[in-house]
Amino acid sequence: MADYEKTVQLGHGSGGTMSHEIVQQVFLKHLRDPLLLALEDGAVLDDQRWLEPSDGRIAFTTDSYVVRPLVFPGGDIGKLAVCGTVNDLAMRGAIPRFMSVGYILEEGLSLQTLDRVVASMAQTAQAAGVRIVTGDTKVVDRGSADGVFINTAGIGTVPSGIEISATRAVAGDVILVSGAMGDHGLTIMTQREGLMFGGSLQSDCRPLASLVQVMLRCCPDIHVLRDPTRGGLASALNEVAEQSNVGIEINELAVPVHDAVRAASELLGLDPLYVANEGKLMAIVPDKHAQRVLGAMREHPDGAEAAVIGRVVASNPGRVVVETLLGTRRIVDMLAGEQLPRIC
Amino acid sequence: MADYEKTVQLGHGSGGTMSHEIVQQVFLKHLRDPLLLALEDGAVLDDQRWLEPSDGRIAFTTDSYVVRPLVFPGGDIGKLAVCGTVNDLAMRGAIPRFMSVGYILEEGLSLQTLDRVVASMAQTAQAAGVRIVTGDTKVVDRGSADGVFINTAGIGTVPSGIEISATRAVAGDVILVSGAMGDHGLTIMTQREGLMFGGSLQSDCRPLASLVQVMLRCCPDIHVLRDPTRGGLASALNEVAEQSNVGIEINELAVPVHDAVRAASELLGLDPLYVANEGKLMAIVPDKHAQRVLGAMREHPDGAEAAVIGRVVASNPGRVVVETLLGTRRIVDMLAGEQLPRIC
Numbered sequence: 219m220a221d222y223e224k225t226v227q228l229g230h231g232s233g234g235t236m237s238h239e240i241v242q243q244v245f246l247k248h249l250r251d252p253l254l255l256a257l258e259d260g261a262v263l264d265d266q267r268w269l270e271p272s273d274g275r276i277a278f279t280t281d282s283y284v285v286r287p288l289v290f291p292g293g294d295i296g297k298l299a300v301c302g303t304v305n306d307l308a309m310r311g312a313i314p315r316f317m318s319v320g321y322i323l324e325e326g327l328s329l330q331t332l333d334r335v336v337a338s339m340a341q342t343a344q345a346a347g348v349r350i351v352t353g354d355t356k357v358v359d360r361g362s363a364d365g366v367f368i369n370t371a372g373i374g375t376v377p378s379g380i381e382i383s384a385t386r387a388v389a390g391d392v393i394l395v396s397g398a399m400g401d402h403g404l405t406i407m408t409q410r411e412g413l414m415f416g417g418s419l420q421s422d423c424r425p426l427a428s429l430v431q432v433m434l435r436c437c438p439d440i441h442v443l444r445d446p447t448r449g450g451l452a453s454a455l456n457e458v459a460e461q462s463n464v465g466i467e468i469n470e471l472a473v474p475v476h477d478a479v480r481a482a483s484e485l486l487g488l489d490p491l492y493v494a495n496e497g498k499l500m501a502i503v504p505d506k507h508a509q510r511v512l513g514a515m516r517e518h519p520d521g522a523e524a525a526v527i528g529r530v531v532a533s534n535p536g537r538v539v540v541e542t543l544l545g546t547r548r549i550v551d552m553l554a555g556e557q558l559p560r561i562c
Numbered sequence: 563m564a565d566y567e568k569t570v571q572l573g574h575g576s577g578g579t580m581s582h583e584i585v586q587q588v589f590l591k592h593l594r595d596p597l598l599l600a601l602e603d604g605a606v607l608d609d610q611r612w613l614e615p616s617d618g619r620i621a622f623t624t625d626s627y628v629v630r631p632l633v634f635p636g637g638d639i640g641k642l643a644v645c646g647t648v649n650d651l652a653m654r655g656a657i658p659r660f661m662s663v664g665y666i667l668e669e670g671l672s673l674q675t676l677d678r679v680v681a682s683m684a685q686t687a688q689a690a691g692v693r694i695v696t697g698d699t700k701v702v703d704r705g706s707a708d709g710v711f712i713n714t715a716g717i718g719t720v721p722s723g724i725e726i727s728a729t730r731a732v733a734g735d736v737i738l739v740s741g742a743m744g745d746h747g748l749t750i751m752t753q754r755e756g757l758m759f760g761g762s763l764q765s766d767c768r769p770l771a772s773l774v775q776v777m778l779r780c781c782p783d784i785h786v787l788r789d790p791t792r793g794g795l796a797s798a799l800n801e802v803a804e805q806s807n808v809g810i811e812i813n814e815l816a817v818p819v820h821d822a823v824r825a826a827s828e829l830l831g832l833d834p835l836y837v838a839n840e841g842k843l844m845a846i847v848p849d850k851h852a853q854r855v856l857g858a859m860r861e862h863p864d865g866a867e868a869a870v871i872g873r874v875v876a877s878n879p880g881r882v883v884v885e886t887l888l889g890t891r892r893i894v895d896m897l898a899g900e901q902l903p904r905i906c
Contacts, residue, residue: 234896279662280715448577554579
C-alpha cells in the first residue's frame with residue numbers, strides 16, 4: 219500500500235482489513251480531525267461552542283462531484299468538493315463548520331491520484347476553516363464508475379439576524395458579482411477538448427465563506443446570495459427572478475469577463491453568462507448599502523474584481539433582461555439542455 | 563417527462579431548465595419537505611426546537627450506496643440509503659432529524675426506476691421520522707456510472723447522558739444482537755448469482771432508530787452499538803475489541819441465523835458472521851442491565867429475535883474468539899479481502 223504504483227482494489231471497499239488499510243494509509247494520512255480519527259459510525263459534535271452565535275440556526279447542504287478531468291488548472295475534484303459545499307453554506311450566510319465526505323472509487327484508480335485528491339481536500343478545508351469529521355468509502359468494479367466521485371455534505375451556523383434567500387430580491391435592489399464570469403467552465407471545457415489559449419485559463423475554484431462574512435459585517439441585510447455554478451449567472455438570475463417574482467436588468471458591459479475566457483467563448487460559440495463558476499458569487503443588496511458592500515468586496519482578495527452589474531426592477535417579473543454591448547435589450551432565459559456535462 | 567418510457571438525459575444535470583424539470587417532476591413529487599421545496603443552496607434548520615433535549619450535541623454521518631441490483635427482495639437502493647444513514651446515527655444513540663441526498667445518475671437510467679427509488683426514500687424517511695431537507699443531482703454520461711449511486715448524510719440529536727462509543731466495552735459486559743445475521747448479504751448475493759432458495763431470503767433492511775431509543779430508555783448506559791453492515795458481525799466485533807482493547811467471546815450456537823441463510827451460506831461457502839446486515843444491531847451493555855435490555859428488544863418488532871451472544875473479557879485483548887458448534891474455540895479475524903462487492 220505504501221507503494222504508489224498500486225491501485226484501488228475491490229477489497230478496499232469491503233469493510234474489512236483492506237478497508238482499514240486504505241483509511242489509515244490514504245485518508246487519515248491527510249484528514250486528521252480527532253472526530254474522524256475516532257472511526258465511529260458518525261461524528262458526535264460535542265463541543266457546543268460551535269453553535270454560538272447562531273441562535274441555534276444551522277445550515278445543511280450537500281453536493282456530489284463528478285468533474286472530468288480530475289485535475290485541472292486551478293484545482294482538482296478534491297478542492298472542488300470542499301469549495302462547492304463551503305460555498306453553498308456561505309450562500310445562506312452560514313459560517314461553515316463541519317463537513318462529511320463520501321468517496322465512490324473505481325477499481326483500478328491509481329492510489330497516487332487518490333492521495334493527491336485527499337490531500338487537496340485537507341488543504342482546502344483547512345483554508346476554509348471547516349472540519350472534515352465523518353466519511354465513507356465505496357469501491358465499484360472496473361467500468362462501473364469513472365475514477366472517483368465525491369460527495370460532501372456540510373453543516374454551518376447562521377449568525378443572528380441574517381436572512382438570505384432567493385425569495386428576498388425587491389425592486390430597487392442592486393446586483394453585484396464578486397469577479398469575472400466563466401473561468402471554471404471554460405477551463406474544464408478547453409482541457410477536455412485539448413484546446414490551448416496561451417495557458418491563461420484557470421479555474422476560479424475557491425472557498426467564498428470569508429468574503430461572505432466580510433460582506434455581511436458591512437451589510438447584515440444582504441437579500442440574496444448565489445454562487446453561479448452549473449447553468450452560470452444567467453440561470454442563477456432566472457431562479458431569483460422567479461422565486462422573488464421580480465424583474466432583473468443586467469448591463470452586459472458591466473459583467474466582468476477575463477480576456478482569455480471571452481476569446482475561448484467566442485471560439486466555442488458560448489455565452490459566458492451561461493458558463494459555470496466555482497469561486498464567484500452574485501449578491502443582491504439594498505441600494506443604500508450597495509457601494510459599501512462593493513468596497514468591502516474589492517478589499518478582499520476573493521472579490522478584487524467585484525462589480526455592480528444590474529438592478530432588480532418591478533417590471534417583467536420572472537424575467538432577466540440584458541442590455542447588450544450594442545445597446546439592444548434581450549431576454550436571457552435559464553440554460554436549456556446541457557452546455558457541458560460533468561463540469562463539477 | 564410524464565411519459566415513463568423516458569430516461570435520464572445529460573441535460574437533467576445541467577443546472578438549467580431540464581434540471582428543474584426532473585427536480586419538480588420526480589424528486590419533489592415524492593420528497594415534500596418545506597425546506598427542500600424552497601430550492602435554496604442549502605437548508606436552514608431554523609426551528610430550534612429540534613435541538614432539544616440534546617444539550618446541543620449533534621451527530622453527523624454519511625454513506626454512499628452503490629448496491630446491485632437496484633431492487634431486491636426486502637428493499638431497494640433508496641430504502642437502503644435512508645436506513646443506512648438513519649442507522650449510523652442510531653448507533654451513536656442519536657435521534658435522526660435531517661438528511662441530505664445526493665444522486666449520481668447515469669444517462670439512460672429509466673425514469674420509472676428513478677421514480678421508484680425516490681418514492682422508496684420518501685416512504686422510508688417518513689417511517690423513520692427523518693426529514694430529507696436538501697439534495698443534489700448529477701448526471702454522468704452513459705458508461706461512466708452504473709445506473710444510480712446515492713449518497714445520504716444525516717444529522718441527529720444525542721439525548722443528554724448518552725455516551726455510546728466503540729471504545730467503551732469493558733470486561734464483564736454482555737453482547738447482544740437484535741436478530742438473525744446475514745439476511746441482507748445473502749439476499750443480494752443470491753439475487754446476483756441468480757440462485758433461488760425457495761424465495762425465503764429477504765433483506766433485513768430497516769431503520770433501527772426506534773429500537774435504539776427503546777433500548778436507551780431502559781438502559782441509558784449502553785456502552786457500544788454497531789450495525790454490522792459490510793464485513794459483518796465478525797468485523798464489527800473486531801473493531802470494538804481493538805478500539806476498547808478488550809477480548810470478546812462469542813458462542814456460535816447463540817448467534818441467530820435463519821435457516822435459508824444457513825443453507826445458502828453453506829452452499830456458497832460463506833460464514834454468516836462475515837455477511838452484511840442492514841437492519842440489525844450489536845449492543846454491548848453492562849451485565850446488570852442485559853436481561854432488561856434483551857426483554858425490551860424482544861418486545862419491539864425490530865428486535866423480536868434478539869439474543870445474548872457473548873461477553874466481553876479481559877483476556878486476549880483485541881481478539882474475538884468464537885466457541886463453535888462443536889465446542890472448539892477459534893479466533894475470528896476481521897474480514898480480509900472482499901466477500902461480495904457492492905452489497906450496500
